Structures are given as C-alpha cells and as structure tokens.
Amino acid sequence: MTEHMGSTEGLELEERNSLRRVANLRTELEDITEVEYRQLRLERVVLVGVWTEGTAEDADNSLAELKLLAETAGSEVLDALIQRRQKPDPATYIGSGKVEDLRAAVVATGADTIICDGALAPSQLRNLEDRCKVKVVDRTALILDIFAQHAKSKEGKAQVELAQLQYQTQRLRGWGGNLSRQAGGQAAGGEGIGGRGPGETKLETDRRRIQMKMTKLRRELKELGKARETKKANRKRHEIPSVSIAGYTNAGKSSLLNRLTDAGVLVEDALFATLDPTTRRTQTSDGRVYTMSDTVGFVRNLPHQLVEAFRSTLEEIAESDLILHVVDGSHPDPGGQIAAVRSVLADVDALDVPEIIVINKADTADPLVIKNLLAREPHAVVVSARTGEGIDELLSAIEADLPQPATHVDVLLPYARGDLLNQIHTQGEIESLDHESDGTHVVARVHGHLAAELADYAVK
Incomplete structure (x- = not known):
C-alpha cells in the first residue's frame, strides 16, 4: 500500500479506487457498414481513460471525443470507463487492480478491442493485452488508422503511411518473441544454401525493411512537394494572396469553404473527413482574386508522427496571408479546441500569421458560450455555414485583413491594353477610374511586378 501512496498523494482513497462508468457513451448501430478504402470488420470496443488533471467534465469530454474517433474508425462502442489517478500506471496504464474491472467489462459486453485515451508504451499495451485477452489500441494508433482510411491523394x-511506420518502429522492440527469432538457417524454415547461419534477427530484418520503406516514402513526398511548390510559386508570382481555413476536426471547415467559394467540397459529419488540402480561387467584392484552402482537421494531442508527416502540408498554413481559425461554437469545450489548434500552429511556426476566429454552428450553439468566446477572442466573427448567417460579415473581415498591395500608381492606359486594366482589377486595389478620350485613367495600389509593367503609362 505504501509504495502507491507517493504517486496518488492528494487524491481521496474513494476516488482512487473508483473506476467510474461514463454514461451515454455507447454506439447504437443497426447494421455493420463497410468503411471506405478497406473492408474493416466493425470492432466492438470498450474505451478506457485515465483522468489525471482538470475537472470531471474535461475528462468526460476527452472520452466523448475518443468515442467519436472510434466511431469514425468504424467501431461500435459498447462501454466506457474512466479512472481517477495522479498519473497513468507505468505497467498497465490504469493500475493493476483496475485491470480486473476492465477485463470484467470486456467479458460482459463481448468486446474484442480496448481503446485507451492516451499514448501507451509498448510494455503497457502488451501487459493490458496479456491480462484482458483482447487487442489493445492507443489513441495514436486509432488516429493513424482514421487517417489511413481517409487519405485519398498520393x-x-x-x-499517413510514413506516420504509421514511424509509430511501428518505436514499438518493434516490444514484442517479446520477435527479439530472438533468427532470419537464417533452419530457424527460418530452412531456406537452403545462402539462407543458413545466424543471419539477422527478425527484429533487425523488420527494422531494416521499415527504414527502407520510410526512405522511399520520404523521397516520394519530396517529389510531390516540388509539384506543390511550383503551383505555389505561380500564385506568388502573380501576387495572389492566400487564406487557409484551419481548425478542429469536424468544426465545419469544408462547409465554410463551400459557403465562401461555392466550391462543392465533400461535406461529411465525421472526424477527419478532409485530409487532402482543397484550394479554390475566389475574389473580393471589389474584384481582387485570392485563394482559399481547406486543411486537415486538428485534434487534442495530435500524434507527433502525424505533425511530422504532414509538416509539408501544414507549413502551407504558415506561408498563407491569413488564417480562418474555425471553432465549433456548439462543442462542450470550444476554448480547449482553440488551444489544441494553436499548439499545432506553433509547431509549424504559424502563430505570426494574422488570424480571424470563426465561431461556426451559431444556429445550434448556446448564446452564452458565444458571448464568452467573443469576450476572449476580440477578432472573431460568428457564423453558421449551414444557414449562411454571418457569412457576409466574415467576407468583409477577410477583405479587410488581406494584405494591401504596396505600390501606388497613377496611369493612363490605352484602350488596347485592357489586359493590364484587368490585372489591376484582379490583383490590385482601384482608388479611382475614369474613361477619357485617349485611354483609361486609373489610380490604384498594385504589387511590385505589376507596377513595373505599368511604369510606361505613368501620368507625368
């Protein structure tokens, strides 16, 4: 008893011993559906979380999010348990005594998988599997699985595959029997001449194969990145400002992109429905063209492997001129969502980019929650992508925050140079325009490269 006192100091004995059942976290499903991209047997899962800090409501919200993640992966949630602890148990995550209660819940529900609301060490996974006799998955593996299902572009x-391999590499050392199996000789089933002898251990072979595959994927991503860089360079050359829509998963980013640009992007009420960035051209009310990109959704404690693997995509946010940070106003903890997104933006050095907080789902949100958010985030706009409420106000805010062209020009364009006038319309900001007998007199602000082209027509 005394050895546990240090780690649980400050917690009431009754709290420490309780493995609390979380109400209303059970998926009601009529039929087994087929998940896109692979036939996933619908796993029957029990969720388990360790509540180490924050309020009971925070702990319930975290497990409710895990339920949504599990359902997105195609699982049926049968039960959800949470334990109050100072910190997760280093051997079994929830403490050896509570493992028996978890095993009982697995048996009672007929579950075939346990999903833990945290990143587990290989030894914790193995110990839980040995004791509960079912597959154990941690939050990181679950999110990687969802990403694997939703990835569409090359x-x-x-x-996603790179992120999964990075995750597997760290866990190779943990799987007991693999450590001693030899790849050569009779141990490998007698592969014949050239295949005998001690050879590599199974672990070394697996690790080498994974490293080779990771090298190949990094090379592929570098090539694909070059193509994206070319497109981006074209946009920069034409000085087209870019707006990135970032935010928590399922906050309504794709719906908002549709509202703002009539883009017809897939809209699905599911976590991580959008994984591949979608970029659309649109224009301000005065005709200035800019691009708007939807980005992958964020989530609390987004696995580090994913941030690394998606760094090239996420860095586009850092290079944009404006971020629309979309928040689900109807979520139980919108403030927590904002903090989670900003922590990822900090990882890719995007915190310096101007930001408009877009409080979405105003039609279903609590007015008091919106009022509190507006008090905390002064540069915010309340909208509903579903009903269209607040969209005009948001468009005005975007126009006001887009970078202003830097060079002031006063030119008289011959009527034959309608192409230049069109460029001023789409890329610049017109202050005055008069059609005169020998051409169009334009006073405007434009970007440097266009100013150079207009220099020959400057009014002396």
Missing part, C-alpha cells in the same frame, strides 16, 4: 497516403 501525397496524403504517403504521409
């Missing part, structure tokens, strides 16, 4: 698939 780049998206390569990024």
